Amino acid sequence: MQKELPKAYEPQQYEDAIYKRWEDSGLFNPDVCIEKGVTDKKADYFSIVLPPPNVTGTLHIGHASMLAIQDLMIRYHRMKGERTLWVPGTDHAAVATESKVEKLLIADEGFKKPKEELGKEKFLERVKEYAQNSHDTIVNQSKKMGSSLDWSREAYTLDEQRNLAVRTVFKKMYDDGLIYRGYRVVNWSVKGQSTCSDDELVHVERQGKIYTFKYSQDFPITIATTRPETKLGDTAVAVHPDDTRYQKFIGQTFDVHNFADSGVDLKIKIIANEHVDMAYGTGAVGVTPAHSSVDFDMYTAQKTKGDEIDLIHVIGQDGNMTSAAGTYEGLTTVEAREKVVEALKKHDLFVGEEETIQNVGTSDRFGDVVESIPMTQWFINVNKEFQMGESKLKNIKKGQTVTLKKLMQEVVHSGEIKIIPERFEKIYFHWIDNLRDWCISRQIWYGHQIPVWYKNEENYCGIHPPEGEGWQQDPDTLDTWFSSGLWTFSTLGYPDLNAEDLKNFHPTSVMETGYDIIFFWVARMILMTTYTLGDIPFKTVYLHGMVRDEQGRKMSKSLGNVIDPLDTIKSYGADATRLSLLIGNAPGNDLKLSEEKVAGFRNFTNKLWNISRFIIGKIQEDTGYKIQINIQKPTPKTLADEWILGTLNSTLYLTSGSIEEFQFSGAGDILRTFTWDQLADWYLEIAKIEGNKSEILNYILNGLLKAWHPFMPFVTEEIWKGIHGDNSLLMVQKWPEFFERTKNDEKVFVQFNLVRDIVSVIRFLRSENKIEPIKKINVLVSAGDKIDLLKNNASIIKGLARLDKLVIQEKVEKPKTGVGFVVSSIEGFIDLEGVADVVKEKERLTKEITQLKGYVIGLEKKLSNKEFVDNAPKAVVEKEKRKLEEGTEKLKKLEQQLQSL
RNA sequence: GGACUUGUAGCUCAGUUGGUUAGAGCGCUGCAUUCACAUUGCAGAAGUCAGAGGUUCGAAUCCUCUCAGGUCCACCA
Numbered sequence: 001m002q003k004e005l006p007k008a009y010e011p012q013q014y015e016d017a018i019y020k021r022w023e024d025s026g027l028f029n030p031d032v033c034i035e036k037g038v039t040d041k042k043a044d045y046f047s048i049v050l051p052p053p054n055v056t057g058t059l060h061i062g063h064a065s066m067l068a069i070q071d072l073m074i075r076y077h078r079m080k081g082e083r084t085l086w087v088p089g090t091d092h093a094a095v096a097t098e099s100k101v102e103k104l105l106i107a108d109e110g111f112k113k114p115k116e117e118l119g120k121e122k123f124l125e126r127v128k129e130y131a132q133n134s135h136d137t138i139v140n141q142s143k144k145m146g147s148s149l150d151w152s153r154e155a156y157t158l159d160e161q162r163n164l165a166v167r168t169v170f171k172k173m174y175d176d177g178l179i180y181r182g183y184r185v186v187n188w189s190v191k192g193q194s195t196c197s198d199d200e201l202v203h204v205e206r207q208g209k210i211y212t213f214k215y216s217q218d219f220p221i222t223i224a225t226t227r228p229e230t231k232l233g234d235t236a237v238a239v240h241p242d243d244t245r246y247q248k249f250i251g252q253t254f255d256v257h258n259f260a261d262s263g264v265d266l267k268i269k270i271i272a273n274e275h276v277d278m279a280y281g282t283g284a285v286g287v288t289p290a291h292s293s294v295d296f297d298m299y300t301a302q303k304t305k306g307d308e309i310d311l312i313h314v315i316g317q318d319g320n321m322t323s324a325a326g327t328y329e330g331l332t333t334v335e336a337r338e339k340v341v342e343a344l345k346k347h348d349l350f351v352g353e354e355e356t357i358q359n360v361g362t363s364d365r366f367g368d369v370v371e372s373i374p375m376t377q378w379f380i381n382v383n384k385e386f387q388m389g390e391s392k393l394k395n396i397k398k399g400q401t402v403t404l405k406k407l408m409q410e411v412v413h414s415g416e417i418k419i420i421p422e423r424f425e426k427i428y429f430h431w432i433d434n435l436r437d438w439c440i441s442r443q444i445w446y447g448h449q450i451p452v453w454y455k456n457e458e459n460y461c462g463i464h465p466p467e468g469e470g471w472q473q474d475p476d477t478l479d480t481w482f483s484s485g486l487w488t489f490s491t492l493g494y495p496d497l498n499a500e501d502l503k504n505f506h507p508t509s510v511m512e513t514g515y516d517i518i519f520f521w522v523a524r525m526i527l528m529t530t531y532t533l534g535d536i537p538f539k540t541v542y543l544h545g546m547v548r549d550e551q552g553r554k555m556s557k558s559l560g561n562v563i564d565p566l567d568t569i570k571s572y573g574a575d576a577t578r579l580s581l582l583i584g585n586a587p588g589n590d591l592k593l594s595e596e597k598v599a600g601f602r603n604f605t606n607k608l609w610n611i612s613r614f615i616i617g618k619i620q621e622d623t624g625y626k627i628q629i630n631i632q633k634p635t636p637k638t639l640a641d642e643w644i645l646g647t648l649n650s651t652l653y654l655t656s657g658s659i660e661e662f663q664f665s666g667a668g669d670i671l672r673t674f675t676w677d678q679l680a681d682w683y684l685e686i687a688k689i690e691g692n693k694s695e696i697l698n699y700i701l702n703g704l705l706k707a708w709h710p711f712m713p714f715v716t717e718e719i720w721k722g723i724h725g726d727n728s729l730l731m732v733q734k735w736p737e738f739f740e741r742t743k744n745d746e747k748v749f750v751q752f753n754l755v756r757d758i759v760s761v762i763r764f765l766r767s768e769n770k771i772e773p774i775k776k777i778n779v780l781v782s783a784g785d786k787i788d789l790l791k792n793n794a795s796i797i798k799g800l801a802r803l804d805k806l807v808i809q810e811k812v813e814k815p816k817t818g819v820g821f822v823v824s825s826i827e828g829f830i831d832l833e834g835v836a837d838v839v840k841e842k843e844r845l846t847k848e849i850t851q852l853k854g855y856v857i858g859l860e861k862k863l864s865n866k867e868f869v870d871n872a873p874k875a876v877v878e879k880e881k882r883k884l885e886e887g888t889e890k891l892k893k894l895e896q897q898l899q900s901l
Numbered sequence: 902g903g904a905c906u907u908g909u910a911g912c913u914c915a916g917u918u919g920g921u922u923a924g925a926g927c928g929c930u931g932c933a934u935u936c937a938c939a940u941u942g943c944a945g946a947a948g949u950c951a952g953a954g955g956u957u958c959g960a961a962u963c964c965u966c967u968c969a970g971g972u973c974c975a976c977c978a
Contacts (some may be wrong), residue, residue, distance in 0.1 A: 005937095007937085007938075008938080008940070009940090203974085203975080210978085223978075224978060225978065226978080238978090275976080276977095276978085277977060277978085280977055280978075281977080281978060282978090284978085285976095285977090285978045286978070287978095292976075292978090293976075294976040294978085295976085295978095297976085359975080359976095359977095423905065423906075424905090426904080426905070427904080427905065427973065427974080430903090430904070430905090430973090430974070431973090431974075434974075434975075515972095515973095516973095519973095550912085550913080552971090572940095583914095583926085584913065584914055584915090584926085586914085586915095588906090589906095589907090590971090590972095591913095592912095592913060592914090593913095594912095594913085594927095596927070596928095597913080597926090597927080599940080600926070600927065600940090602940065603938095603940040603941090604940085605940090606938070606940045606941095607937095607938065607940075607941085609937090609938080609940095610937045610938035610940090610941090611937070611938080612937085613937050613938080614937035614938080615937085616937090617937065618937090661917090663917090665914090665915080666915075666917095669915075669925070669926090672925090672926085673925080680937090680938085681942080681943095684937080685942095688936090760943095760944090763943060763944065764943095764944060764945085766932095766943090766944085767931080767932070767943070767944045767945075768944085768945090770931095770932085772932085772933085773932070773933055773942095773943070774933085851922080852922090854922085855922050858922080859922095862920095862958085862959080865958060865959090866958085867957095867958035867959090868920095868958040868959070869958085870958075871957090871958050871959085872920070872958065872959075873920080875920095876920050876959095877920095879920080880920085883922090887922095
């Protein structure tokens, strides 16, 4: 037996040491669990791959929330005896990391253009150094949260193994023709000098102007634009094929001489396109194939029709006008816009301008408005048909013709992947419907370089560089989501398809991540995995929301409302931090968090600590009893014993069920109610009275600590050590057993509630009548047929309600100066020995009677309604009848009491 | 423009297939302090379940509309 626990739980004193014990035990690693006989090697598996935090800085409260949720699942399943794996890792985050380091070098070290000044090699060294530091911080913080990650399997999206996986998948897709290099309009960030994918665009509303004009005096159609400078690149005007106003022009080409004084001659062909809205504006659209993805699509469509139009590239990668813009060459787009408008006005081609709100795409990393520019880049074709390889998917067979889009849709449609909350499935499908080819090449240095080499006119795609001299590797790197898309299997041994981990832990059980990256990441993992392995990456996707401040605002440095998990861990402990992120947190919903909430849970951890302290103390007093780790359910001796054992059982039942249904908040609530309201406030107080409960207390404490462990690993582990010594780890104890609820349980609950209600009502009357809690009072109870039940529990009632004398008879006489109460069929009186306030008592009774009357009348009405009696299920009708009987009886008794005053 | 989503006590939220006198935590009010815990205990007050219709024997729960928030998607030139 260990020495006594201190009075208050101070997390800072224990947490690091506890984490070290866990880590040293090696039991975060499922292989070690099997070796040490903690887990059966034939048991089911449960695996999660941690969404790798970006190595751009430190963990924030959102990460903490993610860690808490995942660790809860992991610890629960580990205790259930499953082979449980949680793989840690970090993400190189390509653009994000590179631009962050660039900024730092500029701000702290006086560089102007760090990449140019340092050169590729030196610059990358600096990025790596930064990433390493960031990684170390992240690992340290994850440990502070108590995360039981298997560090022996840690991965990085840019390490050797992952690079091999990337190259392997790239080549496979290249060979299948799913990856292609093409000249297309892409999103170009001038500031970042790199492409970005459609999903990396953030649309913002901006005040702008829409200008209406004609290309030339004899041009038959008026068109409108928000960007006149791009009109220098117009090669067509699109109209709806059914538009009678313009039908006659379709197919004609108009020459525009010296457009807007640019010195450029335009050839504008009138083309038909169904997407043009006849009713909007003039019903005609100026087509700029080079600087609008929609127009580029029309350009491609024309090409396939064999009715080609030109593509003129007037905005360059520097964001300025190109030589194709004639005299406007070198001007910024804004300057050119003004000049074009001016020239149009001068030549009387200008029809008008109007204020409008336009939606522009900005780069989420660099923040600038992106330009649409045609460039040669690498893409993944999501619509191209190919023959499916090996497949474990339900509805897709080997050799079947599919597209990547179809794979992504199919696995969710079939239910092989379940998304929680369900509504995100709709959002997911909608996104896929609108998906275009994914641009995967980036013009930055930090990332996986594209495994393609060029020599003269030849190209070579391979996992390894080609033999021979003179090959140049493509300098571009891959979109960071390409490598994170492989995450569930690149961390488990891929490309070795026979890797033990891949066989043992894939598909992963759950992907727990934020709803904000469902497209970026979840969808891409599904794409990559179904394609590469012919299997799903995970069975369930659990999407959490964002952590916001107490007013629902985003946390940001500028608002000063950031809650740093390290701070709350320091002040209130990791367990309190975890609880505050778990309870009240529903999937897909944002969580409002305040420091007070964390403090509240700190109080709870302390409560649990003291509950344990009390129980341990009680057991220690019992010198004849030795505390046990594995204890069978003891035989109850009293009603209270039966009640608490039954309550613990149903608590475990509900908690386990809730965790498995991903209702973590509910699970925590149920446990909290048991711990505080039922165990501490009632049973422990009863234990003080009834005494002699070592075995039951031992059993309950074991169950309680186990059940709380996934939520609050630190405090529970520390208490466990206090009880069972440091040779035993709670972390790998078996999750407590629970049993089907029996009829007897129901009966016990009803009986115990009666006793409890009597105590409560006496306390209430004391409070109402201002009787000091210390003062001992006398109570007389007419117990009727409950006489045995009450007599058996008289000591509890006496003790908890602080009674001097308790008279229980079948029928008692009302004392002259007493206040009465009715609980169920039982009537009782507190003998106030001459101090009763009759007026007040009358008031109280009248109020209660009025309330009860309303209730009873309602029930009577309901039951006299024939339609209710005929249509409602029998059980419901019976229940209502019973309620009416009880209500009526109680009402009668209360009325008698009122009269006797 | 399309879609999704929320509105329950002062605040944060439960309320699982329609059947409770609508719940919890925090906060608030009153009382209590040697006996596990003041990071505590006991008791209490507080809600036309956003509004209006409808379906039903019965609606916080299902349907329609209105009002007020939030989020995502989108090529309205």
